[in-house]
Amino acid sequence: MKFTCERDVILKEITIAQEIISSRNALSILSNVLIHAENKELTIRATDLKVGFETTIPVDVAAEGSTTVYCDKFLGILRSLPSGDVEFEQEDSNRFVIRPLFKKIDFRLKSIASDKFPELQLAPVESFFEFPQADLIDMIGQTVFAVSDDETRYFMNGVYLENIEGQLVMVATDGRRLSYIGRSVETQLPDFAGVIVPPKILNLIRKLASGEGTVRLAVAEKSIFVHFDNQRVSSALIEGQFPNYQRVIPENQEYHLLVKRDELQEALKRVSLLVEKSRRIYLTVKEDAITLRSDESEIGQATEEISCEYQGPEMTLAMNYTYLAEPLRVVESENITMHFTESNKAITINPEPETDYFHIVMPMQLD
Numbered sequence: 001m002k003f004t005c006e007r008d009v010i011l012k013e014i015t016i017a018q019e020i021i022s023s024r025n026a027l028s029i030l031s032n033v034l035i036h037a038e039n040k041e042l043t044i045r046a047t048d049l050k051v052g053f054e055t056t057i058p059v060d061v062a063a064e065g066s067t068t069v070y071c072d073k074f075l076g077i078l079r080s081l082p083s084g085d086v087e088f089e090q091e092d093s094n095r096f097v098i099r100p101l102f103k104k105i106d107f108r109l110k111s112i113a114s115d116k117f118p119e120l121q122l123a124p125v126e127s128f129f130e131f132p133q134a135d136l137i138d139m140i141g142q143t144v145f146a147v148s149d150d151e152t153r154y155f156m157n158g159v160y161l162e163n164i165e166g167q168l169v170m171v172a173t174d175g176r177r178l179s180y181i182g183r184s185v186e187t188q189l190p191d192f193a194g195v196i197v198p199p200k201i202l203n204l205i206r207k208l209a210s211g212e213g214t215v216r217l218a219v220a221e222k223s224i225f226v227h228f229d230n231q232r233v234s235s236a237l238i239e240g241q242f243p244n245y246q247r248v249i250p251e252n253q254e255y256h257l258l259v260k261r262d263e264l265q266e267a268l269k270r271v272s273l274l275v276e277k278s279r280r281i282y283l284t285v286k287e288d289a290i291t292l293r294s295d296e297s298e299i300g301q302a303t304e305e306i307s308c309e310y311q312g313p314e315m316t317l318a319m320n321y322t323y324l325a326e327p328l329r330v331v332e333s334e335n336i337t338m339h340f341t342e343s344n345k346a347i348t349i350n351p352e353p354e355t356d357y358f359h360i361v362m363p364m365q366l367d
Contacts, residue, residue, distance in 0.1 A: 001065025001090040003037040005057065007100070010042070010086070011078045013055050016208065017046035018071050020053045033074065034117045035088075036066035045120060046071065051200050052120040054232040063089075066114040069096050077107050121234055123218035123225040129190055130214040131168065133228055135183050137211055139170045140202045142181045142357045145326045147199050148174035155240030159202060161219070162194035171245050177323045178248055181357035192219040196242055201226070201235035208233075248360060250346050253339035257285055257310035258352060261336050265328045267292050267304045272321045274302040280364050281321040286314040317343055318364040324349075327359035 017033045034045040042059040067090050081100050089097045098107040148156035160171040166189055169182040208231050215228040225234045271292045275281055284291040293303045333351035340347045349359040
């Protein structure tokens with residue numbers, strides 16, 4: 001195998017490959033990236049056995065072939081080189097040579113035959129459906145931050161994906177908050193049982209996808225497959241029963257307030273500077289104003305009042321400030337509404353005007 005490629009082009013893809021590979025697989029075939037040169041294209045593959053990644057880039061192929069090399073060192077070599085064309089050659093059965101054409105440098109990496117590399121799973125062509133890239137990126141952004149990191153409740157360690165009457169729905173919860181988005185599509189969605197998708201592949205899609213055109217998605221019994229642009233990613237699904245999230249969504253909430261998102265976000269940022277380990281912040285709502293307050297502690301206390309539209313009794317809500325700050329970062333409207341009934345019941349955060357997503361936060365104790 002022998003091919004020539006511009007350093008910056010291959011560096012981008014090898015950087016992604018290294019993110020896929022688990023550090024626990026050091027010095028095994030899973031630490032390697034597969035490279036296959038054929039028909040003026042270089043195919044690059046990486047996997048940690050749960051998440052798989054494949055991409056193709058154009059290269060000048062002098063001799064076709066394939067091999068695998070230790071990804072971490074390969075990436076380090078590429079990063080050390082200045083931009084320009086680089087020649088890559090499989091010199092013998094276990095030696096991969098890297099030669100920049102503009103400098104007298106010669107790197108020789110040990111390689112392992114590509115036939116020892118795990119095969120990436122494939123989905124039947126007929127199981128794929130198309131979905132707008134921009135919509136999928138938006139849906140991931142509205143939910144992935146609410147995934148639980150508690151490994152004892154592994155069934156909440158991913159985003160729940162399901163088809164509800166032709167609408168693609170994504171839900172994430174950690175037991176104290178919930179994020180929901182449902183988006184309709186023009187094409188007919190295939191029927192599939194709800195699945196729990198690990199955040200690793202969702203963050204990868206959000207990072208790699210251009211946001212233009214469509215993605216092709218396929219949901220199998222134990223895996224999900226996503227194809228877009230020149231990338232193909234797949235992942236094992238999280239097995240388990242996702243909580244019945246419909247029971248958490250309040251049917252009716254008596255009171256609501258309207259506030260400018262940026263004003264609330266900036267006030268929250270300032271007041272949270274004096275919040276300690278509990279992360280608790282108090283919101284006292286009264287007619288036309290919200291007062292944000294941190295707990296009084298050894299380091300001090302912060303209080304700020306901002307205007308809002310509210311009609312109802314004065315009420316104090318205690319919230320984990322990160323559970324409020326994170327939805328505010330992804331809500332795209334100028335104003336938001338907060339719906340609530342009592343200080344110890346769920347609070348719903350909606351964009352104004354309301355659209356196809358919302359966030360629910362369970363309050364903390366007031367004392």
